[in-house]
Amino acid sequence: MPEVIVEATNPYSEYSGRCVAYSFMAMLCFGITNYLIAVATGILDNSVEAYYAIGAEWKMLAIIWGVGGVPGILCYLIQWLRVGRMEMFWSHNPIDTPSITWGTKALTLIGGLGLGVSMSLMKKAFVFTSPADKGPVSAVLCSTIIVVSVYGHFVFRELLSKRHALLIGIVVCGVLISALGPGGSTKAEDQAAATGQEYHETLGFLFAILSMLAFASTTLLVRYSAIGKVSTWSAFSARLLSQTGMAVIVGYAFVKSDEGQDLPPLVLPSEVVALAVLAGITQVAGFFALNLALSYPYTSLVNVVVSANSIVVLGLNFAIDGLLPCPSQLIGMLVILFGLVTEVERQYPEASTSQLLGTGPVSELHLETRTVIYIVDGNVPVLFKLHGSSCLYPTIFGLNRTLGLSSLRFMISEPVVPFLARGADLMLPGVVIDHGGARLILAGESGHERYSMFSNRNILFD
Known part of the structure; x- marks a missing residue:
């Protein structure tokens, strides 16, 4: 990549x-x-x-x-x-x-x-x-x-x-x-x-x-x-x-x-x-x-x-x-x-893809929602990209994997919102990650709307 x-x-x-x-x-x-x-x-x-x-x-x-x-x-x-x-x-x-x-x-x-x-x-x-x-x-x-x-x-x-x-x-x-x-x-x-x-x-x-x-x-x-x-x-x-x-x-x-x-x-x-x-x-x-x-x-x-x-x-x-x-x-x-x-x-941290992906082999998973997930070590989703977008977003696992990103609250971007109800929120950036991992995930925000992560059964926990 x-x-x-x-x-x-x-x-x-x-x-x-x-x-x-x-x-x-x-x-x-x-x-x-x-x-x-x-x-x-x-x-x-x-x-x-x-x-x-x-x-x-x-x-x-x-x-x-x-x-x-x-x-x-x-x-x-x-x-x-x-x-x-x-x-x-x-x-x-x-x-x-x-x-x-x-x-x-x-x-x-x-x-x-x-x-x-x-x-x-x-x-x-x-x-x-x-x-x-x-x-x-x-x-x-x-x-x-x-x-x-x-x-x-x-x-x-x-x-x-x-x-x-x-x-x-x-x-x-x-x-x-x-x-x-x-x-x-x-x-x-x-x-x-x-x-x-x-x-x-x-x-x-x-x-x-x-x-x-x-x-x-x-x-x-x-x-x-x-x-x-x-x-x-x-x-x-x-x-x-x-x-x-x-x-x-x-x-x-x-x-x-x-x-x-x-x-x-x-x-x-x-x-x-x-x-x-x-x-x-x-x-x-x-x-x-x-x-x-x-x-x-x-x-x-x-x-x-x-x-x-x-x-x-x-x-x-x-x-x-x-x-x-x-x-x-x-x-x-x-x-x-x-x-x-x-x-x-x-409040403006930066992390390169090499920091997030590490040195392991990288594979791509294409979802029906036209979302591409980048996976390392065979089963760890770290980054994702939406169809038609050049932006890469860190997943929950990516946040936990990278020191400096894991303690921040990330806003849901507008392009992500249409995908939330269709199982794409396993890589939702609008979360807070504590040292306990996904147990303390809070609802993200898009503008003034709030979206609950707990309603989606497809969410992945580490």
Whole structure:
């Protein structure tokens, strides 16, 4: 056979590329959101009387949450015009809409509340930390990768190989170096000392950890919605509306003075209002990009990328505020970037046919489905090719046979789909293979359709 490079099938690379692109969009948007909230918090603390401070903070959060109501309602109106009826939840395929369970709907709505809780805790984290520590606090906020990767491994069966665990450890080390490393006196700290302003870094980091856990829960709930066949637009709209509902409740119950009186209409400086609106817009954009990224089964990859948004905060600190990161923060940024780039590159493995086929004799098996299977050692199907296609796809046995391919999830390519019901899924690339072999094979995905491997009696197990 000629030497051919197998790249986990071309469709896989296409889907992975989209997932990475959406993840970077989410990283950029959430980084900008964190920065805007931190800046608005600093202005608020310096310009609002202590008597109104708590109510003013809640008012700022209510504005951020409420901004999402406009695009949420717009999405519902577009869907209403498209299908001619109002639906709060729908699937990409109308046939699947009735199968969306009440549990999936509830988890989708809770995801919006979780994002709001995460943001309120984030707000407190920035209240208790100095401006110079915005980058390190953001680094803690972004360490959701630990929770999500472990959960994805044990619940979603997304394999956590030793190399993947090492890369996660690298990113976490970068976060810790950036957050806890020693730094010198900065311009912002000198100004705070001159005015007698005190910060409580311990409480700030505690709230940052709680915010991180809340955001990790939100990320997992987004993935559950995708698994439950909820359309990306539907889940996005529902979460925004639930968050807007929370904004209304908060505005009614908490936007008051210390004695329960109404706040002055102009208690928030115009700069804070503008920053809150911008933060709401970037949060909506980031949340939508996160929804799109998590519609693909690469939860850990998404979180590695999104977890690096503290780099955006540190960059904005330097570019806008002139806050030069201290050496520990710079080292932490470089470590995070190294882990990020390595993880993204890991999603595009290559294996030549010689690696897959080895040195044994190769024979061809022609199926009635016009599929050609390449067999080594007399009975081991390793590669297959569809009629009229020049692409070679690794079989289940090929994945187990080749180190580096066996721990990845492969997407079903569109040309394979017509063959699934006719016995061709013995070489299905849309699977996850664990060290236990075919016992832990999961359903593959093609776009937004799911295909179960367990319904085919002709499947081969090793």
